[in-house]
Amino acid sequence: MARKKITVVGAGNVGASVVAYASAQELGDVALVDILEGVPQGKGLDMFQATPVLGVDTRVTGANEYDATAGSDIIIITAGIPRKPGMSRSDLLNTNVKIVGEVAQKAAKLSPDSIMIIISNPLDAMVYTAWKKSGFPPKRIMGMAGVLDTARFRTFIADEIQISVEDVHALVLGGHGDTMVPLTRYCFVGGIPVSHFIPGPRLEEIVQRTRDGGAEIVGLLKTGSAFSAPAASAVQMAKSILLDKKRLLPVAAHLDGEYGEKGIFVGVPAILGAGGVEKVIEVELIAEEKAAFAKSVAAVRELMAEVDKLL
Numbered sequence: 001m002a003r004k005k006i007t008v009v010g011a012g013n014v015g016a017s018v019v020a021y022a023s024a025q026e027l028g029d030v031a032l033v034d035i036l037e038g039v040p041q042g043k044g045l046d047m048f049q050a051t052p053v054l055g056v057d058t059r060v061t062g063a064n065e066y067d068a069t070a071g072s073d074i075i076i077i078t079a080g081i082p083r084k085p086g087m088s089r090s091d092l093l094n095t096n097v098k099i100v101g102e103v104a105q106k107a108a109k110l111s112p113d114s115i116m117i118i119i120s121n122p123l124d125a126m127v128y129t130a131w132k133k134s135g136f137p138p139k140r141i142m143g144m145a146g147v148l149d150t151a152r153f154r155t156f157i158a159d160e161i162q163i164s165v166e167d168v169h170a171l172v173l174g175g176h177g178d179t180m181v182p183l184t185r186y187c188f189v190g191g192i193p194v195s196h197f198i199p200g201p202r203l204e205e206i207v208q209r210t211r212d213g214g215a216e217i218v219g220l221l222k223t224g225s226a227f228s229a230p231a232a233s234a235v236q237m238a239k240s241i242l243l244d245k246k247r248l249l250p251v252a253a254h255l256d257g258e259y260g261e262k263g264i265f266v267g268v269p270a271i272l273g274a275g276g277v278e279k280v281i282e283v284e285l286i287a288e289e290k291a292a293f294a295k296s297v298a299a300v301r302e303l304m305a306e307v308d309k310l311l
């Protein structure tokens with residue numbers, strides 16, 4: 001079987017971490033692209049030199065042009081500027097629409113059969129941008145948000161109960177950001193509802209910390225945003241696709257009638273396999289969850305309208 005190939009665009013904090021996690025798991029050869037001269041080459045070479053120690057045969061190359069990316073199975077886009085304290089959502093959107101639109105178009109041209117995973121923020125709007133500019137069928141394009149949001153939620157819950165993170169399963173719906181909808185009813189610890197372990201008011205506090213998870217880290221770092229957990233999350237998605245594992249993960253996927261919505265990329269549980277987003281799973285929502293999801297969808301649609309003006 002031919003070795004798989006992964007392109008990572010953006011060799012910053014998130015991109016370099018994606019390369020490290022993907023290489024360490026021997027998911028395939030990696031091409032790292034960035035506009036900064038020498039940076040993708042240097043970070044790529046550094047990672048390549050780690051492979052004997054890790055005991056993996058992963059070829060990592062860095063480049064400023066896209067030739068090195070040709071024929072990739074997966075394209076992971078992390079290019080863009082990260083959110084800085086005090087930066088408005090519109091400022092971020094204006095800059096990143098141009099960057100993500102351009103890189104999605106260039107990368108898609110050289111790897112026309114690939115599957116694209118977007119990490120750049122504002123996430124849902126960037127997935128929409130990449131979809132428009134790549135011309136890819138919607139099943140082959142998705143955004144990384146839900147895996148990260150649930151990872152944060154799972155971490156806090158496991159820490160609260162003092163139990164293994166492996167035994168905590170959770171589900172988050174909706175857009176990435178303030179309007180995300182953590183579904184506490186679907187959160188289980190070793191098969192037991194989380195309410196058995198954590199009383200409602202405390203769980204609400206954990207939900208709020210999850211919602212503010214990105215901002216908490218921006219506040220601490222001051223000069224950048226989270227990168228380890230986002231990168232690990234995207235690599236988990238890539239692994240499910242590359243190995244056709246068919247994992248059920250929350251991702252920003254295209255809806256075509258599911259959850260009563262059409263033509264929007266937003267966080268929902270989906271099966272990821274060799275075909276990309278192979279199936280969106282519709283779970284039953286109670287009135288309050290439906291209202292929160294509708295609010296989240298409305299916020300994403302507002303951002304999509306801004307993207308449409310800029311493209």
Ligand code: APR
Binds near residue numbers: 036
């Ligand atoms: N083509 C390729 N790379 C680009 C381009 C472009 N047109 N424009 C910017 N970049 C690169 C930058 O040179 C930089 O190396 O994208 C990289 C971004 O890296 P960081 O500034 O370290 O940002 P990072 O923390 O990695 O976040 C990247 O992911 O989680 C999101 O909100 C985050 O949108 C942000 C993205």
